[in-house]
Amino acid sequence: MLDKVWDDHVVRSASGEPDLLYVDMHLIHEVTSPQAFEGLALSGRRVRRPDLSMATVDHGIPTTGRELGISDPLSKRQIGALEQNCAEHGITLFGVNDLRQGIVHIIGPEQGLTQPGMFIVCGDSHTSTHGAFGALAIGIGTSEVEHVLATQTLPRTKPGSLAITVDGDLPLGVTAKDLILGIIREIGVNGGYDTVIEYRGSAVEGLSMEGRMTVCNMSIEAGAKAGMIAPDATTYAYLEGRPYVQDGALWEEMVAFWETIPSDADAVFDREVVLDAADLAPFVSWGTNPSQVVEVNGEVPSPDTFDDPLERDSAARALEYMDLEAGTVITEIPIDRVFFGSCTNARIEDLRAGAEVIQGRTVHPDVDAMIVPGSGLVKLEAEEEGLDRIYKEAGFEWRDAGCSMCLAMNEDVLAPGERCASTSNRNFEGRQGRGGRTHLVSPQMAVAAAIAGHFVDIRDWR
């Protein structure tokens, strides 16, 4: 599949040089683009294909009181710069007050701008999300954002291929989030180095598009360039009728093309990893990288259990930062905050799954919990289904769409020492606020933890 999508985008190929690849869709946000537009202006260049570029504001935008304007002057300037750059170059912007605004990796698929077989780039590492559709989607830095703006291409040497096969049914209470956390624990945060991962097997095929996006989203956390899942009937059903998906004869033409994309039965991968879905459990991260996870019914491990000296040091350092002792039972760890959001887990299916856990219960008095839908349209859909009422009545805050406390660039920040159950993707030191302690979990586990005040095994939840 990687080879097929790659070869379809080669503009120029020469021995000893990277291939020049054509970009089908360039997604843009306010934080990694201003210097790229500045570079473009300084060199007197124009955006080559504004019609193949889409912009939104997500990283720095507040999730409350937006109608009052943006109070942080730096974020306001950055958002203003994006608005001006998009207006000047004719780029479609889903701006602050557009109902379609949201996290860039949520609104691309939602609008139907993410489709199988495409080459998609964005100045954000979680661009790997779009691989769930059988697209090749990679995160790039600001200089390469400028390169794509100017040329609509990107030079790249083809990475290796890594097949990760997960067969079997996911056990009850085990979600797509647990699947990818289990994979990262298995292969390590560097296990996908210089590869594109293809996730396959019956457990992966059984996931919804939302679940597939959660899996591909965290490919970068395994050190991979990208992650991909073969398109199938689930993919086509998700896409049909979305705003930017063609209809009529062109739809038929597209589906016929999409059916050619999956890897051939005799495809050969550079490396293969096989996992059994039955071995997976709901996971909770205990450390400061996403491979440092343990089953929710387990204990915080001792650094001595790691053979590799660097991993041992890393575990010891993580326990100190997280203020945890080896042997602590995970379900006895109390939490202060819950963040339910991010490009990993803030789609409608996530919000539905979280709401089902509540069943009339309320958030623990010692916990502050917030729900940040991934887009304005996700928020609207949830409200039409009455999910907002369920969350609000249970004591959750119901916010506007954005990246929010996944990276805490806006006002949503952990205070030093606060411990948070988070549906996001990174538990790095200080990620959600200096001194803040992040535990990565699935949406269901986050909601249950908010109610109990500590982690709970969702398999025992009644």
Add this chain to the structure above:
Amino acid sequence: MKPISIVEGQMAPMPQANIDTDQIIPKQFLKGVVRTGLGPNLFHNWAHDEEGERVPDFVLNRPEYAEASVLVAGPNFGCGSSREHAVWSLMSAGFDAIMAPSFGPILENNCYQNGLLPVVVSDEAASKFAELAADPGNTVTIDLAEQRVSSGDYTASFDIDPHVKERLLNGWDQIDITLQSAADIEAYESARPAHRPTLGERALPDPAT
């Protein structure tokens, strides 16, 4: 971009694994609209305590490492986000090269774009250079053309993509190179199938309005 041939200077050791971009430059410094001035924000949360005072033990705060221009790191240096601010802050703080057994996938590209040299050495060589860097009196010489790095009597080779190497040696701008293929890009564009999504003429109104 300035051409790179030889990088010489003092090493600073930071040998832990998986130093992520949130550590290299925390998010509060990503709100700018220019590339400059980020040096003082490098490793902010490690270099400053919660009151903003400098942490004297932090390696880059130690006066004997004030001149360091080559960082010796552990595997997967710069994993995490795409923020090019990480590279800008390293360069602004005086670094010309980073030595590590492996790099985060996006950071490595960002280094090439800016002329910060990522030197991929073996695990063994990285450990050896970290040991040597523990003595601030030791310097290192990185010869890009020869793909060789040495400090005192110890020498190791490193791999680099030959095309990237040529570009760094000559200081070529990637956009300039790509635009030499403008005819190829036009040819590709004219052959693109009509069913590929576009926002252009079909930009749809906000359903709220």
